[in-house]
Amino acid sequence: MTDDIHSLSGAYAVDALTDAERAAFEEHLEHCAACRDEVDSLREAAADLSLLSAEEPPASLRHDVLRRVSTVRPEPPRLADRRARRRTRTWLAGVAAAAVVAAGVGVGVTQPWQDTSQAPQLTVAERIERADDAQRISVSFDDGSVATVLRSESLNRAVIETSDMAPPPEGQHYVVWLQEPDGQMHHAGAMPADASDASMPLKGDAAAAIGAGITIESDPQTPEPTSEPVALFSFT
Amino acid sequence: MSHLTSVPSGPEPEGTDLATELLRRCARDDDVAFAQLYDLTAPRVFGLVRRVVRDPGQAEEVTQEVYLELWRHASRFDAGRSSALAWVFTIAHRRAVDRVRSAEAAGKRDVVYGHRHREVAHDATSEVVQDRWEARRVRAALETLTPIQRKAVDLAFFGGYTHSEIAVMLDIPLGTAKTRVRDGLIRLRDALGAEGS
Numbered sequence: 403m404t405d406d407i408h409s410l411s412g413a414y415a416v417d418a419l420t421d422a423e424r425a426a427f428e429e430h431l432e433h434c435a436a437c438r439d440e441v442d443s444l445r446e447a448a449a450d451l452s453l454l455s456a457e458e459p460p461a462s463l464r465h466d467v468l469r470r471v472s473t474v475r476p477e478p479p480r481l482a483d484r485r486a487r488r489r490t491r492t493w494l495a496g497v498a499a500a501a502v503v504a505a506g507v508g509v510g511v512t513q514p515w516q517d518t519s520q521a522p523q524l525t526v527a528e529r530i531e532r533a534d535d536a537q538r539i540s541v542s543f544d545d546g547s548v549a550t551v552l553r554s555e556s557l558n559r560a561v562i563e564t565s566d567m568a569p570p571p572e573g574q575h576y577v578v579w580l581q582e583p584d585g586q587m588h589h590a591g592a593m594p595a596d597a598s599d600a601s602m603p604l605k606g607d608a609a610a611a612i613g614a615g616i617t618i619e620s621d622p623q624t625p626e627p628t629s630e631p632v633a634l635f636s637f638t
Numbered sequence: 639m640s641h642l643t644s645v646p647s648g649p650e651p652e653g654t655d656l657a658t659e660l661l662r663r664c665a666r667d668d669d670v671a672f673a674q675l676y677d678l679t680a681p682r683v684f685g686l687v688r689r690v691v692r693d694p695g696q697a698e699e700v701t702q703e704v705y706l707e708l709w710r711h712a713s714r715f716d717a718g719r720s721s722a723l724a725w726v727f728t729i730a731h732r733r734a735v736d737r738v739r740s741a742e743a744a745g746k747r748d749v750v751y752g753h754r755h756r757e758v759a760h761d762a763t764s765e766v767v768q769d770r771w772e773a774r775r776v777r778a779a780l781e782t783l784t785p786i787q788r789k790a791v792d793l794a795f796f797g798g799y800t801h802s803e804i805a806v807m808l809d810i811p812l813g814t815a816k817t818r819v820r821d822g823l824i825r826l827r828d829a830l831g832a833e834g835s
């Protein structure tokens with residue numbers, strides 16, 4: 403308890419620690435949520451200080467930066483790390499954390515020997531995947547969970563599939579909405595209680611819809627969304 | 639593949655700002671989004687780096703490194719923990735501080751030190767017009783700090799000094815500078831927050 407280590411949070415937030423102190427404090431951060439939160443909040447404040455030093459960079463710098471960046475690709479997401487993180491928080495704070503990983507890319511596979519109309523045993527998802535105009539839109543969350551909407555305009559069907567999804571908060575439900583062209587949200591179904599790995603066909607006019615969203619609701623049959631979406635899927 | 643799909647933004651949920659969206663798109667290899675992110679942040683990134691490293695040539699080098707890192711590590715941005723801008727400036731600040739410290743470690747201390755002896759924070763520039771109002775808000779928030787807190791925050795953030803160096807520079811007991819920095823940042827945070835950013 404000599405020299406309370408928590409008191410280093412401010413110096414850490416603005417890089418005012420020596421390398422050794424920094425290493426020690428980062429170890430402390432691993433198991434001190436209070437310091438993590440404090441560091442995050444102080445960094446937000448410190449970031450505002452950069453308004454005081456703003457200065458137009460030389461025009462050539464933009465060119466140099468863009469040229470250098472064109473020679474490297476972004477690192478892929480680190481899946482193992484993401485999975486290890488706080489799951490519950492992600493869904494709640496998750497709107498901003500959501501990242502659309504693929505959008506609007508037709509994944510239709512034309513298989514002339516397999517007429518979809520003669521395959522009634524296929525699931526809705528499978529039928530959509532076989533459609534020429536199939537769309538697959540995925541949203542991934544920081545904890546590694548993924549929600550995917552499959553949609554075919556020609557079939558007028560859409561399905562949501564989830565993978566490894568954290569449960570909604572106690573007593574709450576994930577409700578899926580189709581967004582109509584006028585912006586209205588149409589209730590397309592409430593996810594089953596265990597939505598961790600689910601596949602659910604969406605109710606409504608999937609062909610006309612311009613997007614889908616997921617909200618967290620206490621009433622699974624609510625006629626309108628009562629909260630901000632935790633995930634959005636754009637069809638356009 | 640990601641180049642084929644300039645990503646439809648759709649209705650944006652509250653709190654999802656432009657920089658957040660741009661960083662997400664960068665993580666998907668979208669160089670158009672990256673150029674936009676550069677235009678959005680470059681004056682503040684370059685200005686901050688230049689304030690810390692002083693030398694314009696080195697500031698340009700470091701700024702390039704910063705943007706390369708932002709591009710490569712865009713997928714590491716965790717919107718559950720920080721705003722996109724705070725993440726950007728955290729990386730920029732760290733890089734700048736690393737640069738001055740390694741320059742000093744390499745024996746250029748006198749040169750750099752000469753450059754580093756300058757009053758900061760309050761006399762700040764403002765070539766960048768659109769941020770002026772925001773800058774005023776920050777200055778006002780800084781006024782809520784005690785003079786010693788302000789000086790400590792200033793030396794840490796814009797000077798790139800360690801808290802022990804700051805203790806010596808401000809002639810206060812070793813071990814108290816870190817408290818000044820922390821208390822100062824907490825006041826700054828609360829003043830900025832109270833005003834609603």
Ligand SMILES: [Zn+2]
Nearest residue numbers: 408434436437
């Ligand atoms: Zn702590």
